Amino acid sequence: MSAPVQTQSEAGGVGEAPSSRTPESGDVRAREWQEGWAVPVDRIDAFTLGAAISVEPDRIEAELAGLWRKAAERARSEGARFSVTRACLWNLIVHSDGDEEFLRTKRLIDEVSETVPARIISLHETSESADSLGYETPDGGPPIRAFVEANFRRSGNGRREVVAEEITLEAPRMAGQRLPGLVRSLLLADVPTALLVRNPTADSAWLPRLAPEVERFIFDSARLPHAEALVQVESLLRSLYRQDSNRSLAHVDIVDLGWLRLWPWRVLVASLFDSPDAAKALREVSEIVLHHAPDGEPAALLLSGWLCGRLRLRWQATHDRRVFTLSSTAGHHVRLRVEQASVQDAPAGIERVELRCGGHMFAARLQGDTRCIALSSHLQPERVQPVHGRPDPELMVAAMGVGGRDPLMYEALRHSAQLVRGGGL
Amino acid sequence: MSGTELHSENPLREGLVGERQPEPCAMVIFGASGDLTKRKLVPALYTLARERLLPAGFAIVGVARREIPFVEQMREAVNKYARRRPVDPGLWSTFGSGISYVAGNFDDPATYERLKSHLEAVDAARGTRGNRVFYISTPPESFEPILQNLGRAGLISRSEHPWTRVIIEKPFGRDLASAEALNKVCLNVLREDQIYRIDHYLGKETVQNILVFRFANGIFEPLWNHKYIDNVQLTVAEAIGIEGRGNYYDQSGTLRDMVQNHIFQFMCLMAMEPPVAFEPNAVHDEKVKVLRALRELPSDAGSIADWTVRAQYGSGYDKGQPVPGYREETGVRPDSRTETYVALKLFVDNFRWAGVPFYVRAGKRMAKRVSEIAITFKNVPHTLFKGPSGAQLGRDPNVLALRIQPDEGINLKFLSKVPGPTIEPRPVTMDFRYGSSFGTEPPEAYERLLLDCMLGDSTLFTRGDEVLESWRFCTRMLDGWAAADESATAALPSYEAGSWGPKEADDLLSRDGRVWRKP
Ligand SMILES: NC(=O)c1ccc[n+]([C@@H]2O[C@H](COP(=O)([O-])OP(=O)(O)OC[C@H]3O[C@@H](n4cnc5c(N)ncnc54)[C@H](OP(=O)(O)O)[C@@H]3O)[C@@H](O)[C@H]2O)c1
Numbered sequence: 001m002s003a004p005v006q007t008q009s010e011a012g013g014v015g016e017a018p019s020s021r022t023p024e025s026g027d028v029r030a031r032e033w034q035e036g037w038a039v040p041v042d043r044i045d046a047f048t049l050g051a052a053i054s055v056e057p058d059r060i061e062a063e064l065a066g067l068w069r070k071a072a073e074r075a076r077s078e079g080a081r082f083s084v085t086r087a088c089l090w091n092l093i094v095h096s097d098g099d100e101e102f103l104r105t106k107r108l109i110d111e112v113s114e115t116v117p118a119r120i121i122s123l124h125e126t127s128e129s130a131d132s133l134g135y136e137t138p139d140g141g142p143p144i145r146a147f148v149e150a151n152f153r154r155s156g157n158g159r160r161e162v163v164a165e166e167i168t169l170e171a172p173r174m175a176g177q178r179l180p181g182l183v184r185s186l187l188l189a190d191v192p193t194a195l196l197v198r199n200p201t202a203d204s205a206w207l208p209r210l211a212p213e214v215e216r217f218i219f220d221s222a223r224l225p226h227a228e229a230l231v232q233v234e235s236l237l238r239s240l241y242r243q244d245s246n247r248s249l250a251h252v253d254i255v256d257l258g259w260l261r262l263w264p265w266r267v268l269v270a271s272l273f274d275s276p277d278a279a280k281a282l283r284e285v286s287e288i289v290l291h292h293a294p295d296g297e298p299a300a301l302l303l304s305g306w307l308c309g310r311l312r313l314r315w316q317a318t319h320d321r322r323v324f325t326l327s328s329t330a331g332h333h334v335r336l337r338v339e340q341a342s343v344q345d346a347p348a349g350i351e352r353v354e355l356r357c358g359g360h361m362f363a364a365r366l367q368g369d370t371r372c373i374a375l376s377s378h379l380q381p382e383r384v385q386p387v388h389g390r391p392d393p394e395l396m397v398a399a400m401g402v403g404g405r406d407p408l409m410y411e412a413l414r415h416s417a418q419l420v421r422g423g424g425l
Numbered sequence: 426m427s428g429t430e431l432h433s434e435n436p437l438r439e440g441l442v443g444e445r446q447p448e449p450c451a452m453v454i455f456g457a458s459g460d461l462t463k464r465k466l467v468p469a470l471y472t473l474a475r476e477r478l479l480p481a482g483f484a485i486v487g488v489a490r491r492e493i494p495f496v497e498q499m500r501e502a503v504n505k506y507a508r509r510r511p512v513d514p515g516l517w518s519t520f521g522s523g524i525s526y527v528a529g530n531f532d533d534p535a536t537y538e539r540l541k542s543h544l545e546a547v548d549a550a551r552g553t554r555g556n557r558v559f560y561i562s563t564p565p566e567s568f569e570p571i572l573q574n575l576g577r578a579g580l581i582s583r584s585e586h587p588w589t590r591v592i593i594e595k596p597f598g599r600d601l602a603s604a605e606a607l608n609k610v611c612l613n614v615l616r617e618d619q620i621y622r623i624d625h626y627l628g629k630e631t632v633q634n635i636l637v638f639r640f641a642n643g644i645f646e647p648l649w650n651h652k653y654i655d656n657v658q659l660t661v662a663e664a665i666g667i668e669g670r671g672n673y674y675d676q677s678g679t680l681r682d683m684v685q686n687h688i689f690q691f692m693c694l695m696a697m698e699p700p701v702a703f704e705p706n707a708v709h710d711e712k713v714k715v716l717r718a719l720r721e722l723p724s725d726a727g728s729i730a731d732w733t734v735r736a737q738y739g740s741g742y743d744k745g746q747p748v749p750g751y752r753e754e755t756g757v758r759p760d761s762r763t764e765t766y767v768a769l770k771l772f773v774d775n776f777r778w779a780g781v782p783f784y785v786r787a788g789k790r791m792a793k794r795v796s797e798i799a800i801t802f803k804n805v806p807h808t809l810f811k812g813p814s815g816a817q818l819g820r821d822p823n824v825l826a827l828r829i830q831p832d833e834g835i836n837l838k839f840l841s842k843v844p845g846p847t848i849e850p851r852p853v854t855m856d857f858r859y860g861s862s863f864g865t866e867p868p869e870a871y872e873r874l875l876l877d878c879m880l881g882d883s884t885l886f887t888r889g890d891e892v893l894e895s896w897r898f899c900t901r902m903l904d905g906w907a908a909a910d911e912s913a914t915a916a917l918p919s920y921e922a923g924s925w926g927p928k929e930a931d932d933l934l935s936r937d938g939r940v941w942r943k944p
Contacts, residue, residue, distance in 0.1 A: 115863070264477065266437070269437060278435075282435070383481060384516070
């Protein structure tokens with residue numbers, strides 16, 4: 001985000017708050033300002049350019065209604081360089097802890113809204129203390145600041161098409177418990193609600209209150225601080241949603257962006273076993289080896305969890321931290337090794353997956369420093385498939401689509417947590 | 426959906442629901458040096474490969490007359506036409522290595538002997554396991570010799586393993602007799618479920634959405650009948666002319682080129698009863714019933730004009746540039762009577778649609794490119810609202826328009842009160858646009874259709890009896906027109922290029938007290 005952009009407030013225009021209630025921060029904050037954009041001259045202009053406009057938390061809906069109406073009027077005027085089409089498929093609540101994460105999340109949702117029009121409610125918890133803010137709200141609690149802005153996309157002819165809105169609620173971390181009520185009042189009726197919390201293991205006052213009320217809970221296992229956090233996430237999800245068996249998910253769909261990132265690996269590894277001969281060989285798996293990039297350990301464990309779940313392998317023993325003995329339902333032992341590879345970067349953090357089955361090796365390996373994976377087995381000619389890591393916005397879009405519902409994710413998470421914890425499924 | 430997706434024995438496939446991956450197979454394209462192969466087919470296959478939707482064992486074998494550097498040409502084509510460009514060198518190393526070419530004349534049995542041994546080598550090298558899709562993308566004269574020669578050379582397997590499927594491009598016949606003859610040839614060598622007659626309009630997302638709109642929403646289906654619907658208008662308008670294809674078009678005309686296939690398919694999807702399942706035969710059965718219920722048009726020269734209008738475009742302007750009239754186009758006979766515009770009034774005589782006219786129009790060089798189905802609902806039985814002079818207000822009917830292209834979406838027109846102290850109803854629209862609600866890029870029609878064929882799913886293709894029924898109907902019309910031409914009773918109207926069609930088409934509706942929509 002660049003420097004705040006000051007605009008003139010439209011005389012008698014939309015949502016002019018009484019001066020005594022005007023927030024102290026700049027009236028309009030710019031989103032990433034793009035070269036060649038005009039500097040907004042008033043609030044409507046700022047809104048249609050996607051700048052964040054400061055509003056009173058209790059006037060958010062009224063301000064938005066006015067801004068949309070005026071923006072639509074202006075879009076009809078001659079020479080307008082944008083059009084207004086309001087659309088909404090989701091309420092999307094996103095949480096960010098601290099300014100850096102807020103900026104990262106903001107970029108993500110700007111791109112997501114190009115594809116999925118949604119009312120976005122962005123919760124930004126800051127590290128300020130109430131004292132440092134210098135004043136208190138009438139009810140004595142620390143203040144919540146609110147901003148609204150429009151999200152848009154480029155239409156085919158290059159015009160900006162204003163489609164959806166974003167509401168940012170900014171509060172010091174200690175005021176977090178004040179957020180759920182406000183958020184509930186802002187949810188649009190008749191569209192489902194998704195909640196994105198990248199790292200759900202961080203302490204949070206509001207998460208346990210809002211999470212059970214949404215239709216889709218999205219997190220990102222690749223953003224977990226360490227592989228042990230898989231255990232925490234698994235137990236958190238169990239407590240939030242009372243998961244009592246692999247598949248009996250409550251009314252909430254749980255989506256892990258890290259799991260979606262692993263999709264190409266799962267498909268490619270699965271494709272090694274499509275022929276009847278290979279599928280037969282898979283029943284005799286004796287060793288599984290996964291290599292991962294330095295930050296890919298949670299991903300490698302999750303992928304191992306998937307293999308355990310699908311191949312009905314149970315944890316038996318842990319040796320040397322990431323070397324495991326598993327047992328199959330037929331009673332034979334399988335060795336699983338999860339190792340760090342020498343590569344720095346790999347699609348979804350994985351460098352190779354190898355399965356030794358009945359004396360033959362079935363392997364999916366990253367080729368050198370390309371983004372191509374070579375698939376080899378004694379049953380097929382080697383083939384190469386590029387794997388384009390899907391950028392986060394694309395994953396988010398997938399998470400909000402039908403692809404987001406995947407009961408196997410929870411199964412894989414449970415098995416990976418079991419590997420990390422050493423038993424106790 | 427039926428089909429041959431992989432995974433039954435592979436536990437790792439479970440849950441990979443989004444990925445419908447077919448069994449290994451070779452795709453043999455007849456007409457490989459042609460325009461369609463380069464612009465659509467190979468780019469679509471490349472995109473499928475990129476999205477990991479092709480099976481591990483896959484190969485493309487091109488067949489055409491000339492010796493050409495096929496692999497290089499296809500790489501260029503992918504670079505130019507694929508949805509995801511430029512070519513990814515890593516992917517191309519696998520995809521390109523599976524492409525090969527066999528040169529030969531389609532009429533020569535030796536071509537098929539060479540093809541046979543080539544395919545055996547492909548099976549060994551690429552693991553395609555004897556499964557084949559033969560895509561016949563050639564001029565229609567070659568359809569029959571190819572089918573017969575494939576049969577004679579033993580290239581068609583009638584068993585389930587390995588399987589053979591054949592995709593046949595349009596046009597499937599030019600009248601009932603030729604379509605029946607072609608169908609017979611097909612059925613001599615193939616079972617019906619091995620034949621995939623392609624209509625690429627059915628691969629379009631918005632056409633498939635007609636079914637979702639009707640059968641996944643509770644509120645529309647109860648209104649979808651003669652009790653509530655006054656009339657239906659189906660429009661497929663093109664702004665372009667015949668684009669240098671005068672020789673072809675003059676033999677064909679709009680009825681054969683657009684109505685018999687694409688428009689009748691839309692109409693079937695719009696008018697059919699709910700199928701018992703979303704499965705090929707269940708869907709085809711319902712479509713055929715619609716075609717069978719079409720009221721026969723009179724075939725005599727005198728009365729055909731009460732139901733149909735055909736016309737040719739004259740000169741005019743396209744986006745401000747002067748354009749020639751149809752008869753001045755290269756390749757068109759100066760005394761041609763081939764229609765570039767058709768308007769029809771049809772009835773589907775069944776319980777649901779009794780008395781509801783379906784007005785159809787299609788043409789070239791029209792005001793703009795648009796395909797849509799517009800459903801006009803009946804008016805309220807009694808109008809409450811009156812203007813100052815006592816005139817009835819609020820007689821504008823509700824219109825639901827399903828826009829197929831461009832600007833895909835759905836809009837509903839209804840009346841609303843103009844703010845103020847009087848009651849003044851004014852039409853407003855509720856608008857859904859695909860582009861706004863789903864920013865994702867829809868797949869190309871050919872991607873979807875090629876994948877479906879490899880999966881053994883023919884829901885979005887046309888079954889033999891559908892094609893024959895629609896030809897039966899259209900041939901009667903063609904006969905009526907031929908009779909009119911012979912008795913020279915009917916002058917062929919013309920319309921200005923860049924307009925919405927001839928005056929006669931307006932008269933067709935005004936006789937019923939209706940007007941065409943301006944989409
Ligand atoms: N083009 C489109 O956009 C489009 C759209 C919808 C449907 N279609 C349908 O798709 C089919 C193909 O169209 P197209 O435009 O690709 O046609 P095209 O460009 O004229 O190509 C015809 C192909 O057939 C080959 N061929 C013709 N006679 C042959 C013979 N006796 N022996 C061997 N090869 C022969 C030609 O090979 P040589 O070049 O070696 O002679 C060429 O590869 C047609 O049925 C058309 O109606 C096309």
